[in-house]
Amino acid sequence: MWLIQNNTFTSMEHAHAVVEHDAPYVxxxxxxxxxxxxxxxxxYAPSGTYRATLNLAVELIExxxxxxxxxxxxxxxxxxxxxxxxxxxxxxxxMAKAGLERAAVxxxxxxxxxxxxxxFIRTVLPTVNYPIVNFQTxxxxxxxxxxxxxxxx
Numbered sequence: 001m002w003l004i005q006n007n008t009f010t011s012m013e014h015a016h017a018v019v020e021h022d023a024p025y026v027x028x029x030x031x032x033x034x035x036x037x038x039x040x041x042x043x044y045a046p047s048g049t050y051r052a053t054l055n056l057a058v059e060l061i062e063x064x065x066x067x068x069x070x071x072x073x074x075x076x077x078x079x080x081x082x083x084x085x086x087x088x089x090x091x092x093x094x095m096a097k098a099g100l101e102r103a104a105v106x107x108x109x110x111x112x113x114x115x116x117x118x119x120f121i122r123t124v125l126p127t128v129n130y131p132i133v134n135f136q137t138x139x140x141x142x143x144x145x146x147x148x149x150x151x152x153x
Contacts, residue, residue, distance in 0.1 A: 019060060026053050030060040035067040036145060044077035051086060058094045067101040068145040072138060073108040079116045088123050096128040103132040104141035 019030040025045035030037045037057055045053065060066060079087075095103070105121070108114050121132045133152055135141035144152045 019064075021053070021056065023049070023053075025049050028053060028056060028060075030057075030064060030066060032064040032066065034146070035065070036070060036142075037061060037066045037068070038070040038072070038142075040072040041074075041076035043075050047080055047083055050079070050083055051091075054087075054091050058091070058098050061095065061098040061100055065099065067099065069095065069100055069103040070106070070138070070141050070145060071104070072106040073113055073117060074106055076108055076113050077110055078112045084116055084120060087120055092120075092124045092128055096130060100128075100130050102130055102145050104145050105132065105134050106138055106141050107134050107136060 018032075019028075021028040025042055026049070027040045027042065028037070029040075037060055039053065039057060057069065061069070105117055107117065118134070121134070125132060131150060133141075133144060135144065135152070140152070
């Protein structure tokens with residue numbers, strides 16, 4: 001198990017330890033006990049930081065057998081076109097291969113972010129074996145992820 005503190009990795013032996021990465025742009029929390037990984041964007045992240053965070057999510061899903069992905073886009077801001085293409089062609093297929101079973105997105109009020117995320121979901125859904133659903137709140141998204149239901153209530 002690896003714990004990220006002050007942007008460095010620290011080895012841990014506890015099987016159910018939480019992995020947290022907190023940086024100026026983002027907070028990432030992996031909870032092996034619940035099988036969930038949560039990414040809360042704090043504001044716009046440059047492309048390199050954005051991709052590194054999402055690559056870390058794939059690594060943690062593989063390493064800890066996480067099944068549920070929750071991303072809070074409310075403060076994310078715009079996602080660049082090159083990053084959108086990368087999400088569709090590289091990241092989403094790797095998430096599927098890593099064993100992801102469900103993904104929830106808390107939508108941003110930012111028109112450009114929301115439009116890109118909706119386009120991403122429409123594009124990628126036919127190519128992955130997991131549902132991706134939009135929500136308005138973290139509580140609704142987390143409840144659906146843990147419910148096992150195919151569609152939100």
